[in-house]
Amino acid sequence: MMKGMHAPLLGPHECPPVVGVCIAGAGRLCFVCEHAGQAIPERLDGLGLQETALNSHIAWDIGAYAVAEALSRRFDAPLAAQVYSRLVCDCNRLAEDPDCIPERSEHTTIPGNLALAPVARQARIDAIWTPFQDFVRQLLDARQAQGRLEALIAVHSFTPKYEDVVREMHCGLLFREDRRLADAVGAYLRQVPGLIVAENAPYSLFELQDYTIREHAERRGLPYLLVEIRQDLISTATGQQDWARRLGDAIEGALATLSEKHNPVSR
Template sequence: MASCGSVDTEGSLKWRSGPPIRTMIGCPKVSISFHKIKIAGQISDLLQSCRRSLRPPHGHFPPGSDMSQIPVIVHENSSIDWPPAATVENSRSWSEWVLVCEHASCHIPAEYDRLGLAVGAESDHIGWDIGAADLTRAMARRLDSTAILANYSRLLIDLNRPLAAESSIPTRSEETEIPGNALLDDPERTRRVERMFTPFHRTVADFLDRRRAEGRKTRLLTVHSFTPVYLGEARPWHLGILAGASRGLAAIFLKEVAAEAPGLSLALDEPYRIAEDDDYAIPVHGDARGLDALLIEVRNDQLRSTAAVEEWAGRLCAALGRI
């Protein structure tokens, strides 16, 4: 199971403090040892070089296609502690499903001093969707789909909230105060928008628009998890399926998942409903483009082991294959 202290990508970087780490950067015979090294724009150059060396033979992509050249957006001051806002995995996929995980990481750069939270608080459900990144990757492998995952904690800025929403940069999450988000000035808000929110959603939008330009059918699935108890109230559902314009498809998907696991508690529009003033990915990237667009919420106590994640991935992908 991945922790929030690593980013495992196609052409991956692993960042953390401690002993040097040797990791492959997505192409043969290339390895680099890192020890708190600032590598700035070289990340983008290296990954693009590796992708060129791994580009498949002519004929693998249709004429005019350039899907292998999805850009890695790296801020000019990026470092190991400031990874790209988005990680794109399996960009060459020809599956119609594109998976997005906005709450994949609980990473908070060291300069924020955990936003004043107690040690480890950011790795609880307030900081990310526990198990969602693992589930996204497991499903993407089974579907041979592209997965786009966020690399920062939602406590810094929530990528699934409109910027005007009060919860965009939360000062309180459930019963936990977030001291580092109190009384933010405009420059700091702008910094988070420019380094985290905007590049993440530009990556998603560019990828979806490129598929459309190539005439490829696309369906969007965003992957989330939820805590079993919220504000003292138990949440009985194992899975919630949410949608905006694609409510009919969501109901069909729910029935197909129920056929895979009849003993589970499943529900539409739980543990919340999608609303344009409080959600971003489905309304903006899905409904506004006229795409089939679904959001899944798996209760996070169902995703606490590799075996459990694979079991969920299997039943969800089997159901997706029939809709």
């Protein structure tokens, strides 16, 4: 049974919903990782799930935070990472979207999310979703005002097999109308022999109710890229370092290419 929800969702000793890296960095990019962690507020008693489920892909984007952090440090650019499980509250969905607090993920029912009372749902939004969105918004506003914001890059990871469908691509580059950065990064990644780089896969930003890109990039006319990396490739420290280097090289090369074409990413 859930513990009393009249008290604040997060206790004073629990980690804040947002982790910031290189927030004062001199770089002109900004990174976000909405599914960086698998933490569950103590008051939610693990959402009624077994530890195996909480450690699996349904709870977080395995390996994504390590890659995002390495990119942040390489480019000396800020990273905003959300460390609570997306099963508690998915910060890449509208707060009103049922999938923001899902009752089921793939083949797993989430007991702690079933028939959630409005007050309990709002407690999660207030404690996690709103602080994360405010942090990202204020960060981008400040850097844009300073002329130090070139693009927003979201780092995600995906399970190699979903609902019994095997996903063979190694990474996906997701975009909507503005595909400049995706095209330029893709051109560099495809130079790696045998690397399968997909567009708008395993998900499409045209189909998903993705929040970060629409709200924090498109609304302010900011170029962007959402990167998806297959989780088995970044489940170890070595894989994470390899992909951070590979993706970092591609981003660096892409920005240089766009600048040489007199079509800078910045607007």
